[in-house]
Amino acid sequence: MQKVLQNLLKLQSVDVRLNDVRARLASYPKRLAEADARLAAARGEVEQSKAAQLATLRDRKKYELDVEQWKGKVRKYKDQTSQIKTNEAYKALQHEVQMAEEEIAKAEDRLLEQMVSSEEYDRRIKTSEKTLREVEESTRGDRAALESERAGVEKELSELDAERARVVAEIPEDMIDHYERIAKKHHGVALAEVRSEACGACGVRIRPHVFQEMRRSGSEELFHCETCTRILYYFEPAATAAVPPADTAAAAAHIREH
Ligand SMILES: [Zn+2]
Incomplete structure (x- = not known):
């Protein structure tokens, strides 16, 4: 095989590996961003639980105040009982007391609900904080x-x-x-091996006289596939011709794998 073709095969082998390495390098920003996104989601969960807990505490204070206010009213109504002169007025006051007591009960129910929610949020905060610590640790490991x-x-x-x-x-x-120029058109693969008298890349048959000329020892011409324009090379079967240099054969084998 011509020296230039052997060198082009080596170049092709390096380029195939270079493409692979560049593709692998290009994947890292996305993979690192995915690790960061997992961490951000875990942090968001903790913040959300804490915000919900804060809102519950605010509501609790409000309902506690409501209970206090209604209890104050009940005390005031009861103090007024001694000054009541008529039966109607007494009944009206009793009614006010009853209404106020109902409001107390309602506010106490809401208070209880908020206390139950608060316990639930406490659990959620603890769980999400534990998850966050785990995600922080695994993300550190993943990133490293x-x-x-x-x-x-x-x-x-x-x-x-x-x-x-x-x-x-x-x-x-x-x-x-x-x-x-040829490599650019074919995803970085400019050379094609001739196999069974056809272009190993696109499968189109090579004209017999071209194939014969390719096999002629001492031929200095470069041959191209008429269809895909790739540069053609051919290895004589080992039994009938000189064995190609080991590194060229290895390079060709490497290209075939891709
Ligand atoms: Zn071809």
Whole structure:
């Protein structure tokens, strides 16, 4: 196989890995934001429970005051009883007392309801605070794991960038431009292996004379798929031809996996 084709295969292998590493790197902001959102939701739950508890306490104070006011009225009516002269006036006063006592009972019922709610909110606050502590802890762990994972992927990226620079240095610049133009059109994959006399990427058959020319040793020409325009390469079966250099074969195998 021509040297330039071997180098392009190496470049292709590096680029496939680079694409994969870049896609993985791009996923981190979203995954970190998801961890933060879980934490925010747990904090929101605690705040909500506390706000509900505060509202209950305010209502309780109001109903307590209501009870006190109505009790004051009852005392005042009862004090007036000694000065009552007529039966009607006495009955009217009794009626007022009865009304006031009903209001006391109503306010006490509401007070009791608020006390029950208050206990419920106390439980909710305790539960949500416990959940928050757990979420805080797990989020800390998740974030640390994500950050260290990201650092690893960033290291991979810089190693691949360096490897790419080494590979690119071996290839003529116009050939790099040509490769990148084709790669851009095909999600970063500019080369296709010829398999069963067809383009391994799009499946279109290669003309017999082109295939023959490709296999001719010493051919300096680059061949392209007529349909998808990818640069074609071909490995002679091991039994009948020279075994391709190990790194080129590995690179091709790697591309095939993607
Ligand atoms: Zn093709």
